[in-house]
Amino acid sequence: MQTILFTLSAVFWIAAAVCVPSAIRGRRRPLLLFLAVFALTMTLMPQPVYRPVDALLGGGNVTYFIFHALTIVAIALLDVIVQEAMSPRGLTRARQRATVLITTAIVLVQAVLFFGSDWRVTDDIAASFIPRWDFTAYAATTWIAMGIFAVSFGIACIRDLRRQRRLVTRISLSLVLLACLGVLAYALISLTSAILAVLYADYLLVGWGRIAYSLSLLLSPISLVIGLGLTATVDGLTSSGRNFRDRVLLWRITPLWQRLLADTPELSIERELSPLQLLIVRVPGAHLYRRHVEIQDSLLLHPEQAVSPAEQGLIDLAEVRTQAPSPANHTPAVGTPQ
Template identity: 40%
Template sequence: MFALIEYAVLAALWGTTLLLVPSALRGKRRLLFWFMVAFAVTMSLITDGPYAFVDGLLGGVDLTYFVFHATAIICVALFDCLIQTAVSKDGLTSTRKRFALWGVTGLILVQAALFFTSGWKIDNIQFIGPGNWSQLVYSFTTWIALIVLAISTMVACSTDYKRQSDTTLKTALVIIFAGCAVVSLYVVIQMGVAINRASGGTHVSVIVDSISVACPLLAPVLLSVGLGLRLLVGVSRSLSDAGRSRRLLWKVTPLWERLLADRPELSIEAPTSRLALCFRGSHALHLHRRYVEVRDCLLLHPDQSLSAREVKLIQRIEQHIRQASDASRGTTNDSRTDEYQNA
């Protein structure tokens, strides 16, 4: 039963990762995509079946044990960058990038030194035998990074929760918070079990063992759902804004063409048919340009006559641009997916 749940979780993880491929190929959400790749690989190697399969491909010398911890460290760094991008006003700074890069490199080098200079006998990925203190230190480099990240993410989610007004986004933050709490619980239990084994202990209670099995199943589900929900909100907003920009652009184009027909010097827009314009990208950018050029023309030539419908259209465009700008300033970075920023 547990094996079935494990493979269902892995299928959900890899499915979510594959859904991000089109966005990554278009140059969007690449950080989220690479995190999901690292996360899916790490969670796959926790499972006995994939672990044994990969280890067989690598020669059956437990090199997969090292690969698992290395991908876990990479996963931690990517997730930290993802969270900082989401909650920081300045986004992911160059200092944060360098810190993540050198931190990951340093930890993996420490792990490599411990792994390749020790003659561990690893029966499975979670085994630490009596007196294996070097292996304990090796595992702690990953676990401490995980728990620090989990706590940092929970604090970030709590801070972001207070700033959000959207119920769906708040729900996503609560789910991510719960996923990090489960990760923290799992890490604490694993650290305790590892210390007990290294000290010569052999007994693990049924409750602790059950929680150790349940946490790796529950945590990725919660984190995937939470992150997926945030992504869904961003995509839905992007599609809604793009659709409205496209409709307003279609409606304002005749007015723009009429006002600037005798004043081409006021425009930086290339002449394009309305039909061709609808199939081009950057609708928000073209809408903003044509709105500004219409207003400039009206300011320079106030004698131009406008119908009540055209006046109302200009007001609707102005309101749309203002709302998009306010939404951009009022949401976190990973929610800023409207066309004004992608243009």
């Protein structure tokens, strides 16, 4: 179990790190926040981390309460991502206030149940299930929230699958749906086992139940992360490849552009770029398009200008590149942050 928890922590921290560049540019910030919160949540649970952190917080298993509270916050953040993707106008203020109020209410209920109990000072609080009704009521707040969200998110994914045509998006939604099924299984197994542990003193979660519990705990978050990030990753790689090809062609065609417009700078609205700027300019395709158009205009106005076969090949290649259609617009998948 400790290995599973460490694995999940690493997966979510890596995913959060991958989202940082997009968040800096103002995109996918809710996804970064969700990944960071959930990564912190999973990081607190392995015993080599849990015990020193709890000692630092004064003992009393306060770290366990923080874990459950952060889980609720992570669910709320994921709900925000889903609502932003589902609503054409994004997340409304009313929905945002409702999410904040519901999240706060659940955490407050957890605080009352946790700090008003005596089981929180036990040494085996990290055990799967404590045979007490007050513990079951406390933990059930998290499990029920997870189950409800898994069902609603899963239904949204099923509906969205019908209107998506891109294969990569359908795969992403399928992975998210698989994660929802895993979360639902984890919540049901946890809630059922906690109740049985209270009713039967000798109850232990073993056999297929334990295997399903462990697999759902491991595979659900991983499927969720991959599902949420797959479409964006594929689009990012496609865009990076397109920008690389545009940049190479921009570098190759620039000497021709400089030569043809040297005597007629009034024909150009394109700014001069240094060799370093050619390598790092953010949208090379736009500069390539302008330089190609200005080369064509210059040749139309001054047909006596000499162009070698190699240079004509560059012009033809730029013609193809600048007229190539951008990737077709597609409907964003449920849960895919914009």
